[in-house]
Amino acid sequence: MTATAIRHDWSLQEINELFALPFNDLIFRAQGVHRQHFDPNEVQVSTLLSIKTGACPEDCKYCPQSGHYNTGLEKEKLLEIEQVVAEARAAREKGASRFCMGAAWRSPTKKDMPYVTEMVRQVKSLGLETCMTLGMLNDDQATELADAGLDYYNHNLDTSEKYYSHIITTRTYQDRLDTLERVRSAGMKVCCGGIMGMGEDSDDRSGLLMQLANLPHHPESVPINMLVKVAGTPMEDVEDLDPFEFVRTIAVARILMPNSHVRLSAGREDMNDQMQALCFLAGANSIFYGEKLLTTANPEADHDRQLFNRLGIRPEERDVNHTEDEHEEALVNALEEERNRHLFYDAAQIA
Ligand code: SF4
Numbered sequence: 306m307t308a309t310a311i312r313h314d315w316s317l318q319e320i321n322e323l324f325a326l327p328f329n330d331l332i333f334r335a336q337g338v339h340r341q342h343f344d345p346n347e348v349q350v351s352t353l354l355s356i357k358t359g360a361c362p363e364d365c366k367y368c369p370q371s372g373h374y375n376t377g378l379e380k381e382k383l384l385e386i387e388q389v390v391a392e393a394r395a396a397r398e399k400g401a402s403r404f405c406m407g408a409a410w411r412s413p414t415k416k417d418m419p420y421v422t423e424m425v426r427q428v429k430s431l432g433l434e435t436c437m438t439l440g441m442l443n444d445d446q447a448t449e450l451a452d453a454g455l456d457y458y459n460h461n462l463d464t465s466e467k468y469y470s471h472i473i474t475t476r477t478y479q480d481r482l483d484t485l486e487r488v489r490s491a492g493m494k495v496c497c498g499g500i501m502g503m504g505e506d507s508d509d510r511s512g513l514l515m516q517l518a519n520l521p522h523h524p525e526s527v528p529i530n531m532l533v534k535v536a537g538t539p540m541e542d543v544e545d546l547d548p549f550e551f552v553r554t555i556a557v558a559r560i561l562m563p564n565s566h567v568r569l570s571a572g573r574e575d576m577n578d579q580m581q582a583l584c585f586l587a588g589a590n591s592i593f594y595g596e597k598l599l600t601t602a603n604p605e606a607d608h609d610r611q612l613f614n615r616l617g618i619r620p621e622e623r624d625v626n627h628t629e630d631e632h633e634e635a636l637v638n639a640l641e642e643e644r645n646r647h648l649f650y651d652a653a654q655i656a
Contacts, residue, residue, distance in 0.1 A: 309338050309563045315518050320511040323557045328549060332587050335556035339588040342563045348613070349566050349591040349621040351403040351436070352396035356424070357383040361409035363440075363475045365463070366539040367503055367532055370409040376537035383408065383417065386424050393428040400620050401594055404428050405436040405459065405496075411475070412441040422453035429454045436496055436526075441476065441484045447491035457526060458488040459496035465512025468505045489522060498528035498568065501554055502546035510554050518561035526591065527565045529555050531572025548580055552587050559588025566591040578612055585616065 323331065339345055359380035360372045369376040393404045406424060413421060417439075425435050436457035437450065450458065462485075463469065466478045488495055497520075499513045517524060531551055534541050551572075558567045568591035569584045576584075594609055613620065 309341055309560075311523070311563060312561075313519050313521065313523075315515050315561055317508070317511055317515055320515050320518075320557060320561070321508070323560060324507060324511060324553055328553070331553060331556045332583075335559040335588045336586055338560050338563050339590070343590055344621075346616075346618055347590065347621040348585065348618050349403070349568075350401050350594045351405050351568070351591065352393075352399070352401040353405040353407060353593050354384075354389065354392050354396075355381070355409070356389055356406045356421075357381065357408035357410065359409055362411050363473065365473050367472070367500060367535075369535040369538060371538070374538050376535055383420060386420065386427060389424050390427045390431070393431055393433055396594075397431055397433055399594065401433065402621065403434040403436055403457070404431075405438065405457075405593075407438040407459070408440070410440040412443070413439045413446060418446060418449055422449055425450065425453040425455045429456075438496075441480055442487055444487055444491075447484075447487040447493070451491040451493050455493055457494045457496045459526075459528070460484050460488065461498055461500070461528065461530075462513060462516055463499045464503060464505050465509040466516065467512055468503075468509040472503060485520070485524075494526070495520075495522070495524040496526035496528065496568075497524040498526075498530065498558075498570070500530040500532050500571070501551050502532035502543065502572075503540060504543045507550070510550070511557075514554070514558055514561055517558075523562040523565050525565055526568055527558055527562055528568040528570040528591075529558055529589070530570040531575065533571050533575070548576075552580075552583050555584050555589050556587035568592065578615070581612065582616055585618065590621075 326334070336345070359370050359378045361368070361370045362372055364371055364373040369378045389406065396404055406428070408421070410417070421437065421439065425437065428435050434456045435454065436459055437455055438459035442450070442458070447458075460481060462478070462481050464472055469478045485495060485497060497517060501510060517527060529551075531546070532540060532543065534543065555567055555569070558565075567589050569581065569589040570593060573581065573592065592609070
């Protein structure tokens with residue numbers, strides 16, 4: 306078995322052709338790629354905490370935290386460091402390997418930086434991987450976070466460049482790409498994905514995945530969210546996306562970015578167990594665990610545990626992301642081990 310080549314030159318047409326495959330063919334292909342790069346029965350588990358909630362100056366039309374919409378959300382100031390560390394410890398005890406901290410900011414200010422960098426240091430000292438999402442970063446902020454040891458920075462592109470201005474007007478697509486570039490240059494890993502079901506068309510879903518897959522390095526983590534419609538936001542009445550189209554998006558993301566963790570993110574609360582199992586089959590191998598996802602509900606931790614048991618899925622011990630070369634080497638070793646196991650098994654059969 307040869308590992309799928311890692312490409313950064315996908316055309317829109319090629320991606321549209323993947324989306325257009327018969328469903329079974331697409332899932333079969335995605336599962337094949339998945340098995341070449343990951344243990345198909347392991348799912349990475351992250352926990353997300355809102356460290357500063359609401360009153361965001363941005364106007365993302367899906368977001369209950371935007372100060373532009375009246376969603377009845379209770380605002381909260383930046384949490385105390387001790388509280389964040391206590392939540393991180395509890396998440397670790399429940400099996401999380403990564404702790405993500407999100408603040409509803411356009412960008413952090415100078416006075417916020419010492420707090421957030423200290424949070425990173427203290428959460429990391431618990432043995433957890435750390436991720437933050439704080440809005441746009443300048444070069445110095447990216448360097449400060451990297452120096453504090455932040456492993457991942459989340460900054461979603463949300464949708465295609467073409468559809469972006471229908472969703473957000475307070476910043477541009479290029480602003481997002483610039484922050485992603487700064488995060489990468491500072492040496493942090495990138496978590497970047499989007500939201501499906503915001504009224505976009507299929508070209509927009511392909512366009513988003515093309516943008517992600519054609520970045521100079523694939524994001525190590527690719528959250529694929531299903532819109533959670535929140536009353537009071539401009540998206541509260543948008544038409545539902547066909548769930549199979551969502552599964553297709555996961556499958557295509559898996560094929561385009563074979564080494565990335567594809568995360569089944571927001572919207573899981575509205576998915577039944579069968580739908581989630583289909584997403585895992587299509588190549589999703591990361592979830593958020595815990596009862597709340599920033600400000601929207603998430604399936605209860607116990608239910609997730611039961612689902613994992615029913616599907617024979619194990620939480621991934623620790624998300625070890627290698628460079629593409631290291632990954633290739635690890636994969637060759639894994640395949641060699643697998644081959645030896647088969648040889649041994651065949652020999653045992655004959656004997
Ligand atoms: S998605 Fe983030 S940036 Fe946009 S309004 Fe919500 S908190 Fe602010």
